[in-house]
Amino acid sequence: MTKAPSPPFPWMPVSLLGLLTIVGYGTWFYAFGVLLDPILDDTGWSEAWIVGSFSATGLLGAAVAPVAGKLIDLQRFRPALAATGVVGAVGFGLASTTDSLAVFIGGTSAGGAALGAFAFYHVTQTLAVRYAPRAPARSVGVLTLWGAFASTIYIPFTAALVETGDWRLTMRVLGVIAGVALVGLAVALPTTPTSETEQTPSRGLAFLNDPSARRHAIASFAIGITIGIVLVYQVTIMTSAGLPLATAAWLAGARGTAQFIGRLPVIWIVERVGSARALRLSYAAIALGVGFLGFSGNPLVGLGYVVIGGIGIGAMSPIQGIHASEIFPSDRLGQGMGSMSLVMGISVAIGPVMAALIGGGSVRWVGPAVAFVAAVIAVAAVDKRRPLVQVS
Numbered sequence: 030m031t032k033a034p035s036p037p038f039p040w041m042p043v044s045l046l047g048l049l050t051i052v053g054y055g056t057w058f059y060a061f062g063v064l065l066d067p068i069l070d071d072t073g074w075s076e077a078w079i080v081g082s083f084s085a086t087g088l089l090g091a092a093v094a095p096v097a098g099k100l101i102d103l104q105r106f107r108p109a110l111a112a113t114g115v116v117g118a119v120g121f122g123l124a125s126t127t128d129s130l131a132v133f134i135g136g137t138s139a140g141g142a143a144l145g146a147f148a149f150y151h152v153t154q155t156l157a158v159r160y161a162p163r164a165p166a167r168s169v170g171v172l173t174l175w176g177a178f179a180s181t182i183y184i185p186f187t188a189a190l191v192e193t194g195d196w197r198l199t200m201r202v203l204g205v206i207a208g209v210a211l212v213g214l215a216v217a218l219p220t221t222p223t224s225e226t227e228q229t230p231s232r233g234l235a236f237l238n239d240p241s242a243r244r245h246a247i248a249s250f251a252i253g254i255t256i257g258i259v260l261v262y263q264v265t266i267m268t269s270a271g272l273p274l275a276t277a278a279w280l281a282g283a284r285g286t287a288q289f290i291g292r293l294p295v296i297w298i299v300e301r302v303g304s305a306r307a308l309r310l311s312y313a314a315i316a317l318g319v320g321f322l323g324f325s326g327n328p329l330v331g332l333g334y335v336v337i338g339g340i341g342i343g344a345m346s347p348i349q350g351i352h353a354s355e356i357f358p359s360d361r362l363g364q365g366m367g368s369m370s371l372v373m374g375i376s377v378a379i380g381p382v383m384a385a386l387i388g389g390g391s392v393r394w395v396g397p398a399v400a401f402v403a404a405v406i407a408v409a410a411v412d413k414r415r416p417l418v419q420v421s
Contacts, residue, residue, distance in 0.1 A: 102360055122204045246372050
């Protein structure tokens with residue numbers, strides 16, 4: 030019997046999802062760091078309130094992520110994308126025109142949470158897998174290469190807008206771009222193929238009754254703690270170890286380049302060792318990199334953190350998506366990945382708080398120690414099998 034030819038790879042839908050990822054992460058997640066000081070200088074608002082609301086927005090977006098995943102499973106993602114574009118444009122536009130801190134927080138929280146819930150990787154990776162069910166590793170790998178440019182594009186673009194005008198104009202421009210892009214993508218993206226074994230999505234977190242899904246959730250929670258500590262304290266840890274601020278900041282920025290490099294061989298690695306082993310390797314690289322971070326007073330040691338840790342963090346995101354596509358059945362993949370996004374969102378927020386409470390003034394040592402232990406737990410928690418959850 031002649032084997033049926035494989036369908037062509039869906040380059041156009043996956044590329045459109047890459048654009049969605051860039052806009053989703055860039056509009057507020059990456060732009061916020063550039064906008065913070067101009068907002069504070071112009072308004073005199075409390076930095077604690079602004080930064081706190083940004084963190085709370087991330088948690089709110091993560092909390093809604095399972096809903097977004099369920100809408101994908103029910104083939105209702107296009108109206109959700111269009112609504113997200115409208116909410117983002119209106120929310121950021123409102124925040125850019127007000128002199129009220131409460132209105133600003135409300136507008137940015139609505140826009141940022143909508144993007145976090147409906148335009149982050151748990152959405153775009155799920156859709157990429159649904160568009161290419163016979164090539165999930167390749168589709169997720171291509172998508173995340175697009176996504177790697179989100180900070181590269183949006184951080185300098187936001188800075189240029191601020192220098193040309195001010196933070197208010199910048200927020201309006203970013204909001205309009207997000208609105209137009211998401212509404213346009215909602216129209217342009219085709220309906221995803223329907224699973225031959227379509228089922229009614231399980232309620233709540235019922236699919237976590239499967240041991241493989243539980244282990245994936247534990248691993249995601251643990252590595253989220255590690256990532257949260259690294260994102261918040263990496264520069265502080267390096268300067269406390271003796272590096273000049275400029276050198277520490279340069280190394281932190283260089284980690285982004287290492288992350289991109291880490292994504293390049295993902296498809297090749299997964300095809301040869303499987304997603305579970307590849308995921309453990311990425312977590313182990315993060316753990317080793319964090320170990321270097323604790324002794325980064327020497328620039329060469331700091332470079333070890335950048336290269337090893339950065340490659341591990343870069344590879345982690347696509348491999349998590351590929352691994353999830355093997356754990357969760359295709360008709361419930363959106364809900365499963367949305368729930369994992371919620372788990373990681375909570376742990377990323379918890380990690381820095383844990384390090385601060387435990388470490389006090391010695392966060393230089395406690396931060397890397399907690400992050401290292403959490404990463405090792407993540408390595409151990411990844412299921413060694415290649416399971417497929419079947420939840421009734």
